[in-house]
Amino acid sequence: MVEKNKIDEFKILLDRYIKKDKINHAYLIETNYNDRIEIAKTLIKKILSFEKNEKIENLEKNSDIQFIKTNLQTIKKEEIINLKDKFKTKSIYNSKRIYVIEEAEKLNNSSANTLLKFLEEPNEDIIAILITVNRNIVINTIISRCQIIRFYVPEIINNEYNIDYINKIFKFVITIENKKEKAIAYTNNIYTKEILDRTSLAEFLKNILYIYSDTLYFINNVELNYFHNYKDKISEIAKFNDVKTIKNKINAINMCINRIKYNPNIKLLLDKLIISMSGVDLNE
Numbered sequence: 001m002v003e004k005n006k007i008d009e010f011k012i013l014l015d016r017y018i019k020k021d022k023i024n025h026a027y028l029i030e031t032n033y034n035d036r037i038e039i040a041k042t043l044i045k046k047i048l049s050f051e052k053n054e055k056i057e058n059l060e061k062n063s064d065i066q067f068i069k070t071n072l073q074t075i076k077k078e079e080i081i082n083l084k085d086k087f088k089t090k091s092i093y094n095s096k097r098i099y100v101i102e103e104a105e106k107l108n109n110s111s112a113n114t115l116l117k118f119l120e121e122p123n124e125d126i127i128a129i130l131i132t133v134n135r136n137i138v139i140n141t142i143i144s145r146c147q148i149i150r151f152y153v154p155e156i157i158n159n160e161y162n163i164d165y166i167n168k169i170f171k172f173v174i175t176i177e178n179k180k181e182k183a184i185a186y187t188n189n190i191y192t193k194e195i196l197d198r199t200s201l202a203e204f205l206k207n208i209l210y211i212y213s214d215t216l217y218f219i220n221n222v223e224l225n226y227f228h229n230y231k232d233k234i235s236e237i238a239k240f241n242d243v244k245t246i247k248n249k250i251n252a253i254n255m256c257i258n259r260i261k262y263n264p265n266i267k268l269l270l271d272k273l274i275i276s277m278s279g280v281d282l283n284e
Contacts, residue, residue, distance in 0.1 A: 006033060007042055010151050014046045017149055023047055025122035028104065028138065028146035029131045032210070032225070033153055036131045037067065040100040043129055043149075048096060064091045069102040071258045073251040073276075080114040087126055097126050103254065104130035105137040105247055112139040119145040133209065136216045137247040152225060169207050170233045177240040180278040184271050198260050201269075205257050211237065212246050212253070219243065245279075252276035 010033075018024075033039050041059050059065050066086060068079055083099055091097055101107070107115060119128060119142070130146060132138050176183045210226040211234070217224055218234050219242070227234060241249075256273045 006153055007038060010039060010042055011046070013149070013151055014043060017147065018046055023127065024147040025124075025126070026119055026128040026146040027130070027149055028135060028143060029129065029149045029151060030133070030135045031131065031151040031153075032133055032213070033151060034206075036102050037100075039151070040067075040102070040129050040131060044098055044100075047098065047127060064097040066099040067102065068100065070106060071255060073106065073248070073255060074108040075101065075103070075106045075111045077108075077110040077114050080111050080118070084114075084118055087123070090125070095125055098129060099126070100129045100131070102131050103251075104132040104142065105134070106251055106254075107139060107142065109139070112142055116141055116145070133250070134213045134216050136220055136243060137250060166207075166227075166230070169204065169211065170230065173208055173211055173237060174233065176274055176277050177237055181275050183274050183278070187270070187274065198263065198266075201266055202257055202260050205253055205260075205273075209250060209253050212241075212250055215241060216243065216246055219246075248279070249277045 027043065029039060029043065031039055044059055044065060066083055068075060068083065070076070070079070087097055087099070101115075115128075128146070130138070130142070135143055135148060172187060175186050179186055214224045214226050214234050215237050218231070218238050224231060224234060252273060255276070256269060259269060
């Protein structure tokens with residue numbers, strides 16, 4: 001019910017941005033909502049609702065709607081080229097064709113430049129939807145060509161978390177920032193029963209994402225979204241980072257979250273995360 005209520009809130013928000021015959025060619029949704037695809041589908045249905053005879057149901061099976069997501073740290077240039085190839089011809093079914101990039105922060109310079117050419121010369125029937133947890137980690141030239149829609153769920157941080165739990169998360173992050181890959185030897189005391197199962201680990205990592213998102217806001221002199229009472233700790237983390245390093249760390253954390261569903265060895269998974277956050281690319 002909570003999720004449905006939030007989607008209803010998002011629908012109301014879209015009414016402020018989208019009017020009939022005023023659909024933009026590119027949107028960047030900045031959100032902390034967990035189900036990014038559901039957010040994208042809500043926007044797609046809003047766009048298609050203005051067109052007659054559009055196929056609104058079964059969006060993921062609609063050939064005129066393409067979703068791009070990767071479990072790697074970056075979205076490759078080839079994925080954008082393949083997307084452009086699919087959209088070279090006009091649709092015989094719908095008047096609008098839409099593509100969704102679920103983690104826009106994973107666009108590297110090469111793939112972003114390829115996408116940029118697509119955005120600079122927009123076809124009137126092609127619409128881009130890019131989604132990110134924080135627009136500050138998306139390449140500026142991409143941002144400048146999109147309409148920004150910001151949808152944050154303030155209560156996403158569980159108010160029932162106790163102070164010890166939050167401090168434990170910050171201790172984990174600050175230890176990595178100080179010790180880099182050597183942090184592996186210093187974090188064993190953090191691996192308690194509170195995070196040593198898949199559900200708890202996902203929650204733990206999600207909060208680390210929020211810490212780095214707040215760090216980006218701090219760097220950009222914007223009010224914190226999540227950890228308002230921990231500005232001193234956010235400030236400490238910011239000293240070790242710039243936008244690029246935070247982007248890399250967010251990508252590493254997202255990859256770690258994606259791997260949880262495969263039931264990995266949690267201690268080993270966290271050790272790999274620490275190494276990745278320290279600047280070592282485990283995909284090479």
